Amino acid sequence: KAGALAEELEYNLYIVGGFVRDLLLGKANLDLDLVVEGDGIEFARRLNKELKGELDIYHEFGTAVLTLEDGMKLDVATTRVEYYSGIASLPEVELGCIQQDLFRRDFSINALAIQLNGHSFGQLVDYFNGREDLEQGVIRLLHNFSLYDDPTRIFRGLRFASRYGFKFEPRTKELIKQAVDLDVIEKLSNNRLFSKLQLGLQDKYPIKFINLLQEENILSYISPDIRWNEEKEKLATKVVDVLEWLKTLNLSFKFNEWVLYLMVLIWGMNHEQIKEFNQKFNLNKNLSYRLFFTLSFDSLSSRLKAAEDNSEIYYLLEGFAIEDLLLLLIKDFTLKDKVKLYLEELRWIDIKVSGEDIIDFGYKPGPFFQDALQAVKKAKLDGKIVNYQQEQRYLRD
Ligand code: CTP
Numbered sequence: 001k002a003g004a005l006a007e008e009l010e011y012n013l014y015i016v017g018g019f020v021r022d023l024l025l026g027k028a029n030l031d032l033d034l035v036v037e038g039d040g041i042e043f044a045r046r047l048n049k050e051l052k053g054e055l056d057i058y059h060e061f062g063t064a065v066l067t068l069e070d071g072m073k074l075d076v077a078t079t080r081v082e083y084y085s086g087i088a089s090l091p092e093v094e095l096g097c098i099q100q101d102l103f104r105r106d107f108s109i110n111a112l113a114i115q116l117n118g119h120s121f122g123q124l125v126d127y128f129n130g131r132e133d134l135e136q137g138v139i140r141l142l143h144n145f146s147l148y149d150d151p152t153r154i155f156r157g158l159r160f161a162s163r164y165g166f167k168f169e170p171r172t173k174e175l176i177k178q179a180v181d182l183d184v185i186e187k188l189s190n191n192r193l194f195s196k197l198q199l200g201l202q203d204k205y206p207i208k209f210i211n212l213l214q215e216e217n218i219l220s221y222i223s224p225d226i227r228w229n230e231e232k233e234k235l236a237t238k239v240v241d242v243l244e245w246l247k248t249l250n251l252s253f254k255f256n257e258w259v260l261y262l263m264v265l266i267w268g269m270n271h272e273q274i275k276e277f278n279q280k281f282n283l284n285k286n287l288s289y290r291l292f293f294t295l296s297f298d299s300l301s302s303r304l305k306a307a308e309d310n311s312e313i314y315y316l317l318e319g320f321a322i323e324d325l326l327l328l329l330i331k332d333f334t335l336k337d338k339v340k341l342y343l344e345e346l347r348w349i350d351i352k353v354s355g356e357d358i359i360d361f362g363y364k365p366g367p368f369f370q371d372a373l374q375a376v377k378k379a380k381l382d383g384k385i386v387n388y389q390q391e392q393r394y395l396r397d
Pocket of ligand 1: 018105106107110150153156
């Protein structure tokens with residue numbers, strides 16, 4: 001439909017960017033970026049009339065996003081040239097043809113397009129040798145100022161290198177080194193810097209991504225207090241094992257895997273350093289607590305090792321987030337049975353007796369209520385009592 005509409009409007013229509021790259025690599029990519037040589041917004045409006053989705057228009061960028069009923073998203077843009085007025089500033093946009101539109105992009109492997117209209121339907125548009133670079137597994141910048149225009153491209157480059165196991169073409173490697181040495185990363189706001197780190201940690205091979213950050217001397221821009229070494233890399237490789245183990249429990253948890261990698265990454269920082277890190281990136285409470293947990297890790301781990309009674313295990317682990325417990329296992333997998341016991345059984349144990357029962361025994365409410373009920377819970381956790389009657393008896397005694 002899009003191709004026919006483009007013909008009708010006499011526009012050339014292309015699909016560009018990540019979709020084409022991944023198509024040639026034989027990988028799925030559901031992000032569809034269309035560009036038209038013509039009025040992109042008009043094209044998106046007309047296309048939406050036929051597809052009956054939802055349309056969001058961004059006049060200042062000349063782009064539109066079309067969301068279809070099944071959740072699929074189509075980005076539509078007008079071919080354009082971008083001018084950057086300063087390092088890390090937003091681009092000023094001017095209309096251009098497909099070749100210029102592709103040239104403004106970051107890497108040759110992302111500067112591929114496939115035409116979707118007319119006689120050239122299905123034809124690969126490859127002005128910058130992107131296809132060959134894909135075949136050779138090479139990441140190559142299109143122009144010398146690319147990283148000054150947009151320093152986040154450094155992170156994109158590392159992300160693609162880690163995701164596909166690609167190498168940087170020597171000149172590109174040199175350009176990255178130069179840009180880093182000239183502190184371009186400092187031009188990024190802390191928010192953007194953190195979101196680029198997060199994207200890398202969420203990508204397919206977060207450890208490779210961190211290794212590349214280290215190799216390119218970028219970690220210190222994230223925080224001068226981060227230490228990355230073989231020992232920590234080894235720990236990070238355990239994340240996958242622990243997640244596999246978690247699946248065998250048949251419990252479902254909501255948490256973000258990338259946070260585990262972040263915890264390993266900052267592990268070893270002291271309280272003051274973590275506090276600074278949290279403040280610098282304005283991290284939310286939950287994430288801040290996870291990072292602070294790396295401080296209590298050692299003592300919790302040795303106390304859990306020594307714990308024998310179920311109630312001891314319960315009171316030690318109660319209140320920690322699942323990420324914290326997983327980190328415990330990443331460091332010491334021998335604790336898995338205790339963590340499993342806590343997750344599968346202990347944390348669900350509740351008592352049925354309450355303050356009402358104590359009143360029924362003829363007592364007036366007082367602070368000892370809490371202690372008495374706590375004692376019942378402890379006995380129940382340790383399996384000394386199992387049902388309501390036993391709870392009542394225990395409470396009375
Ligand atoms: N692009 C760019 N510079 C950036 C961001 C994006 O040149 N800083 C271009 C690239 O050509 C990219 C396209 O815009 O292919 C679309 O960007 P995006 O959808 O963010 O990235 P993808 O390449 O699809 O990457 P991913 O698979 O990680 O989504």
